[in-house]
Amino acid sequence: MSTNPKTEGFVAIYEAKSDAIFKYCYYRTSNREVALDMMQEAFTRLWDALIGNKEIVSYQAFLFTIARNLVIDYYRKKKTLSLDALAETDENEYYLPKDLSEKINSEARYIIDKIQELEPQYRQVVYLRYVEELKPQEIAEITGESANVISVRINRGMEKLREIVGDK
Amino acid sequence: MNNDRIKKGIAGLQEVQITSAEKQAILMNLMERIKTSPELAPQNSWLSNIFTRTIWNRRLAPAIAVCLIFLLASGGTLLASETALPGDFLYPLKINVAEPAGDILTIGTSAKTKRAAEKVDRRLNEAEKLVSEGRLTPTAVNEVQKQLTSQINKFNDLNRQLEKTAPLAEVADLHSNYEARITAHSQVLTEVGNHSRLAQKKEIDLLVKTVDEKVASAQKDRDGLETKLTESKQKTNNKDQSSFERSKKDVTDYIKKTQQQINKDFDNAHGLTKDILSNASDTLSEAQQNLSEAVSKDQSGDQTDALKSLLSAKRKALEADISARKSKDFQGQADNQNRQDRRDNRQKERKINNN
Numbered sequence: 001m002s003t004n005p006k007t008e009g010f011v012a013i014y015e016a017k018s019d020a021i022f023k024y025c026y027y028r029t030s031n032r033e034v035a036l037d038m039m040q041e042a043f044t045r046l047w048d049a050l051i052g053n054k055e056i057v058s059y060q061a062f063l064f065t066i067a068r069n070l071v072i073d074y075y076r077k078k079k080t081l082s083l084d085a086l087a088e089t090d091e092n093e094y095y096l097p098k099d100l101s102e103k104i105n106s107e108a109r110y111i112i113d114k115i116q117e118l119e120p121q122y123r124q125v126v127y128l129r130y131v132e133e134l135k136p137q138e139i140a141e142i143t144g145e146s147a148n149v150i151s152v153r154i155n156r157g158m159e160k161l162r163e164i165v166g167d168k
Numbered sequence: 169m170n171n172d173r174i175k176k177g178i179a180g181l182q183e184v185q186i187t188s189a190e191k192q193a194i195l196m197n198l199m200e201r202i203k204t205s206p207e208l209a210p211q212n213s214w215l216s217n218i219f220t221r222t223i224w225n226r227r228l229a230p231a232i233a234v235c236l237i238f239l240l241a242s243g244g245t246l247l248a249s250e251t252a253l254p255g256d257f258l259y260p261l262k263i264n265v266a267e268p269a270g271d272i273l274t275i276g277t278s279a280k281t282k283r284a285a286e287k288v289d290r291r292l293n294e295a296e297k298l299v300s301e302g303r304l305t306p307t308a309v310n311e312v313q314k315q316l317t318s319q320i321n322k323f324n325d326l327n328r329q330l331e332k333t334a335p336l337a338e339v340a341d342l343h344s345n346y347e348a349r350i351t352a353h354s355q356v357l358t359e360v361g362n363h364s365r366l367a368q369k370k371e372i373d374l375l376v377k378t379v380d381e382k383v384a385s386a387q388k389d390r391d392g393l394e395t396k397l398t399e400s401k402q403k404t405n406n407k408d409q410s411s412f413e414r415s416k417k418d419v420t421d422y423i424k425k426t427q428q429q430i431n432k433d434f435d436n437a438h439g440l441t442k443d444i445l446s447n448a449s450d451t452l453s454e455a456q457q458n459l460s461e462a463v464s465k466d467q468s469g470d471q472t473d474a475l476k477s478l479l480s481a482k483r484k485a486l487e488a489d490i491s492a493r494k495s496k497d498f499q500g501q502a503d504n505q506n507r508q509d510r511r512d513n514r515q516k517e518r519k520i521n522n523n
Contacts, residue, residue: 013265108179
């Protein structure tokens with residue numbers, strides 16, 4: 001089988017990162033089909049970047065950045081479609097997907113509720129650092145802020161989460 | 169405990185995954201798009217033929233996915249990146265995806281330290297492969313230096329961490345193994361630099377300088393470790409004679425085996441390869457000398473110095489073995505150089521005859 005190295009590289013990245021990107025979109029949209037579409041779109045854009053020889057420092061950060069922008073677009077479109085949705089949805093929120101709620105343990109269900117109680121600026125960094133295990137530098141690439149700011153935010157966010165959970 | 173509750177909750181969130189069927193269905197959709205990219209599409213790929221001949225939708229996924237899961241699970245693509253060198257398209261994949269994936273599967277500080285040392289060895293092997301293929305550009309040197317320094321820092325951090333939990337003898341042994349590897353690479357690269365004509369000479373010299381700095385730093389760390397080891401042996405008055413005898417026998421056998429291999433390869437070697445083997449043979453003689461010192465010190469009751477000499481013998485034997493093995497990588501280059509030399513000589517002879 002003769003396969004182009006770019007194709008092989010792309011498939012390997014897909015194998016390694018598709019779950020994480022799907023999960024990120026799923027928790028943020030609470031809709032499996034939408035999350036699957038977003039994941040496919042994120043990888044399509046990665047492929048476009050690869051064939052355009054765009055310089056990518058971290059594939060992971062690149063994919064999460066696209067996924068984040070897709071989520072923002074999704075909520076923007078939803079808001080323009082429904083005024084009710086404006087009150088109900090927020091691009092910074094993490095939702096426990098309804099069709100999944102029976103399949104995950106009670107601790108996971110509990111913690112996603114608590115993450116949702118955090119101020120918006122801490123939700124995403126805490127999620128990306130602890131659930132997706134991204135490095136502060138990678139999160140900084142996604143959010144466009146400095147790694148130092150992100151590190152401080154991760155620590156404060158985690159402290160606040162512990163407070164909410166009642167560990168402090 | 170609530171902290172425990174956070175951990176369990178996060179672990180629960182991490183468990184959520186896309187199903188295999190969904191994963192494969194989306195991959196196939198993506199492959200359809202890839203197929204339309206000019207030049208970059210898989211050429212004559214059986215996989216692409218399946219995609220083009222199948223009217224694909226998500227409902228069909230499970231049937232074909234089962235076959236694909238097996239193929240993808242074999243990790244063929246990631247294996248393809250294994251041979252990538254600095255500057256290759258797949259190299260970032262190797263460094264950022266394939267190797268970290270392997271790191272995750274490595275459990276325990278000792279195993280992680282060993283793996284970090286192997287990765288240092290990998291970086292140097294990559295550099296040597298670039299040299300042998302004539303691809304060591306200034307950009308490649310920068311990349312090699314960056315990756316090498318990062319990997320060595322990781323090794324040193326892990327080794328320091330290991331010191332807190334593992335027996336000092338084990339830490340010293342791991343460090344000795346690492347030092348032997350980088351020293352061997354330094355010697356091989358120096359020899360390659362000596363044989364290089366103008367092409368790549370500057371880049372090889374830069375690389376040798378970097379590796380030599382790392383060797384010097386490793387030697388310094390080794391001195392510190394050996395001092396600690398000696399002190400701890402004196403404190404515990406540890407006379408583990410059977411362990412010493414076992415190590416002595418292992419090193420003796422290793423030296424003998426390596427010497428046989430060098431002698432065998434030496435007969436067919438020439439040019440650069442012969443010089444690398446010759447250096448390896450010298451290093452092996454030093455190993456033999458260290459081994460003799462270890463035996464005599466042990467007989468005179470100087471246990472700590474005997475152990476130090478034995479460690480040196482082991483390190484040098486390994487150094488010689490690695491150099492000897494590496495010499496084969498440059499056989500092709502030596503052959504080319506030999507042919508070029510013969511051509512040059514023939515031309516010179518012709519010129520003399522014409523005159």
